[in-house]
Amino acid sequence: MARSIIDPITRIEGHLRAEMEVTDGVVTDAWVSGGCFRGMELVVRDRTPEDAAYIVQRICGVCPVSHAHASSIAAEKAYGISIPNNARIIRNLIEGSQFLHSHILWFYNLAGLDYVNPLNALSADAAAAYDLAGELGTPSTDFVGLQDRLKKFAENGQLSIFSGNWFDTGEYNLTPEADLILTAHYLEALQMQGKASEIAGLLGGKMPHIMTIVPGGTAFVPTEEKLDDLKGLVDELYNWVANTMIPDTLAVAKFYPEAATFGKGVGRYGAWGVFERPSMEMNDRYLPAGVLDENFNISDVDESKITEYVGRSWYEG
Known part of the structure; x- marks a missing residue:
């Protein structure tokens, strides 16, 4: 088994690192991460x-x-x-x-x-x-x-x-x-x-x-x-x-x-929407905000449920 790392993946502007385990020319496991910290906050x-x-x-x-x-x-x-x-x-x-x-x-x-x-x-x-x-x-x-x-x-x-x-x-x-x-x-x-x-x-x-x-x-x-x-x-x-x-x-x-x-991933998708209507409500945008679950049910975005956490983040230095 060999381990291969591509960092950065330049065709998507250099924001992604891909690490792979390869056996007999076949990728058997892989991890991707975005490691570019800008600190604008x-x-x-x-x-x-x-x-x-x-x-x-x-x-x-x-x-x-x-x-x-x-x-x-x-x-x-x-x-x-x-x-x-x-x-x-x-x-x-x-x-x-x-x-x-x-x-x-x-x-x-x-x-x-x-x-x-x-x-x-x-x-x-x-x-x-x-x-x-x-x-x-x-x-x-x-x-x-x-x-x-x-x-x-x-x-x-x-x-x-x-x-x-x-x-x-x-x-x-x-x-x-x-x-x-x-x-x-x-x-x-x-x-x-x-x-x-x-x-x-x-x-x-x-x-x-x-x-x-x-x-x-x-x-x-x-x-x-x-x-x-x-x-x-x-x-x-x-x-x-x-x-x-x-x-x-x-x-x-x-x-x-x-x-x-x-590209199915976990089967859930969230979007913030774009192009404001006069109401200025994000769930009323021309392309509205919304959440699609794994059963294809659509619901409004609830901003109070959006959190930022570092449970799966790693840092060095």
Whole structure:
């Protein structure tokens, strides 16, 4: 029996450690843990609540918006403040841009390489890839040019996402043509994340770490020019998600039906919800908070039952 440790697992941004016992090439036991301590609770202690929205965003440069929003809501509840309706809408729009960014990032650039083999795309028939793209209902691109780029990546010897030895495991199910299409969209997804972040920067002052979500409302002042830019970005993202991301998701699911059985865990799921309605109640959000139990019963979230404990934590140093 051998013991293997991967720390950090970099494709999920370096927050996870995986430790495995391996016998004859088979993982017989495994443990995962998140060992990144930031201590933001200590940083904001004894500071004015208005500072928290700016400080706690440093928890994550990829998804800072929710931290600003949550800390502002906490301050508003403590002060008994109700925010203006326009501020609610602006916050929802900023959250929406982060929502789009995170979903595109996760599907293509974090999880995508578990299902897509870019090196297999080198053996694809470009003409057949054009035909398959038509069948899937996704836009075509210069597949021949992309194959040339991939070939250079594969041959230059530099460490990259395309040089991972996991591509030779034999566990990938996509055809070479499907791999070529999805790899093209993997690269497009990087640009689309940038479009989503542009929206956050437009409404939030900058991105990452926005400046306009503050206790009491928002510091964003809309203008006709800014709203026109916003609509253009939203339309572009909507068209890309509808015509590229959704068909890609359905295509990958068809090749990996067994993936629907993965990840059950303990069979319970809790969500805080997102996108406030005028009531400002979390169980009334457009995507409401809720708890799903192992019998598929749905109930409201009861904040009084949420606790933080260290019973399964460990520390060194």
